[in-house]
Amino acid sequence: MSLMAPKNTPVWVDEQRCKACNICVSYCPAGVLAMRDDVHAVLGQMIEVVHPESCIGCSECEAHCPDFAIMVAKKSEFQFAKLTPQAKDRAKLIKDNNYKKL
Numbered sequence: 001m002s003l004m005a006p007k008n009t010p011v012w013v014d015e016q017r018c019k020a021c022n023i024c025v026s027y028c029p030a031g032v033l034a035m036r037d038d039v040h041a042v043l044g045q046m047i048e049v050v051h052p053e054s055c056i057g058c059s060e061c062e063a064h065c066p067d068f069a070i071m072v073a074k075k076s077e078f079q080f081a082k083l084t085p086q087a088k089d090r091a092k093l094i095k096d097n098n099y100k101k102l
């Protein structure tokens with residue numbers, strides 16, 4: 001069972017399910033997602049939605065998360081951003097930073 005969709009939110013996570021595998025971060029084209037260090041998480045890291053305003057609603061993160069820990073709003077329910085050069089650049093920087101937030 002997934003979390004209820006929060007209002008006016010493009011993408012959200014269920015921290016109870018996240019296994020900090022980085023897969024969603026690796027697929028996100030817009031630098032929306034990154035890992036944060038988290039001493040309370042089993043693996044020492046936790047997924048974070050760092051730039052929700054850049055989410056383009058592609059659903060790559062949700063489609064590839066093996067643990068059903070990340071969810072994307074329906075296109076009918078949220079007006080997503082367009083992919084910008086800045087967002088693409090940030091996505092690359094995050095990946096080059098071992099998927100950690102900048």
Ligand code: SF4
Nearest residue numbers: 028055056058059061
């Ligand atoms: S829906 Fe696409 S742009 Fe939005 S967080 Fe997921 S992968 Fe990134």
Ligand code: SF4
Nearest residue numbers: 018019021022024065
């Ligand atoms: S793909 Fe899923 S389990 Fe892996 S880091 Fe992202 S939200 Fe967590």
